[in-house]
Amino acid sequence: MSQKAKTLVLDPDHFDINELQPAVDIIRKGGVIAYPTETVYGLGANICAKEAVERIFRLKKRDPQIRLPVLVSSIEEALQLCKDVPDYAQQLMHTYWPGAVTLVLRAADQVPEWIRSSENKVGLRISDHPVTNALIRQAGLPLVSTSANRSGEPPAVTAQEAAASFAADVDLVLDGGEARLRRPSTVIDVSGPSVKLLREGAVPFEQIMGTLRRAENAGEGKFRILFVCSGNSCRSPIAEGLLKKKLPEELREKVVVESAGTLGLNGSPATEFAIQVAGQYGADISEHRSQGVSEELVKEADLIFAMAREHQRFLQLHFPEVRENVFLLRTFGREAEDKVSDSIEDPIGGGLEVYQKCAAVIDEELTRILPRLKALIQEKLGHSQTNP
Structure with missing residues (x-):
């Protein structure tokens, strides 16, 4: 009987980098480990260790x-393993990494043949799990990455x-706690002129395509509103859903309403209570998946509404160039003498009544x-239509 x-x-929130040394040694010596990611648990090995991969x-x-796809610790490391990378693919790297999106690209010449596909491609991703990212950095080696399950069985x-x-x-x-998303990554082929979905996963394909459409449509007469909270799972998706419902029909095609979180979490659904209370107002946010605040999102937004003072401070600190577009939802348009709380309390962890x-x-x-x-909206769109 084999020894366990x-x-x-x-x-994952409090560990010493030196605690990873046993895992680092195993990877460097050509061993195989089970390890955590934010999506599911994986089996990993040094990509150059052919016997370990087999x-x-x-x-x-x-x-x-x-x-098998490959986990890397940085975009720079990823670019060393691929070639002929389209501009839109690099945009997706900066938007969704670290996160639950695997990008399939043309493999660089130095990628081992047992990693490259028959079409000379390689799948790459940066995990959003701190333990695994630290492991890859400490080992100084990319890891092959595949879910820790027998083929045909549910992933661990x-x-x-x-x-x-x-x-x-x-x-x-390597036990780094429960996988936060509990779903495999979304896999897309970005090796050519257009995106191909290979596997739907934690980040909806439509969200990814929306990112690319935003880039293509920048400056094409859309008014963009962004709501920001912490995890993008409660307050901001509720606000996004409710505003989309409130907008007059004639404006819905002209206004883009989005939400994001300062914690940088990608791919998580809205909480069950958030979905439930939004539905009470006629808004369906069941397909929502969280995304972190990015430079792309804030620079394209005409108005950014922070749910609380801490989110306003975060935005003004990290994106000072857009500070004039950042407002607290509760104080926007109010007179200075209006006495209201400037923040909307976070309902996370509360019951249905708190969410309501x-x-x-x-x-x-x-x-x-x-x-x-x-x-x-009318001011901007009317102006842009009369002054191209």
Whole structure:
């Protein structure tokens, strides 16, 4: 009977880089580990260790012709493993990495043949999990990355599930807590002039295409409104959904309403209570997936509404060039003597009633500012149409 692999438990929010040394040693020596990501748990090895990569194929009972994707720790590292990268693909790297999007590109000449596909392509991703990113940096080596499950079985989302399947077959199980997204990454081929969806995953393909459409349509007469909170799972998606519902029909094609979070979390759905209370106002946010605040989003926005003072400060600190477009939703358009709280409290962790109170405040504020928004939208769009 095979001896079970040791499990190394690390708190992803508080760990010492030196605690990773056993995993680093195994990777450098050509071993195989199970490790955490924000999507699901994975099986990993040094991409240059052919025997280790073949071992993973055997463990998963996977067709070796279906090549394994690669995790890297930076965009610079990714660009060393691919070539002929389209501009739009680099844009997606900067928008969705680290995060739950795997990009398939033309492989650079130095990529090992057991990593390159028959079409000379390689899948690349930067994980949003701090333990795994630190491991790759410490090892100084990219990792092959594939979900920790036998082919055809559900992927593991905890170290315990990964160990149940592979503890007797890998050299170490790295426990970094439960996978936050509990879904594999979205895989898209960006090696050519247009995007091809290979696998729908944690980040909706439509969201990715929306990112590219925004870039293409920049300056084409759209008015853009961005709501910002912390995790982009409660307040800001509720505000986004409610405003889309409140906008007059004639403006809906001319206004882009989005939301994002200062914590930089990508691919998480809105909370169940957020979906429920938004639905009480006729807004469907069930397909929402979180995204972090980015330079692209804030620079394209005509108005940015922060849900709380801390979000306003974050935006003004990190994006000072757009500070004049950043407003607190609760104080936008109010007279100075109006005595209201400037922040909308975070309902996360609360029950349905807490969410209902939060949504009621957001609904009230959107109703209050809607006439002003209509005027600003008409002012910009009318001006752009008469002065091309």
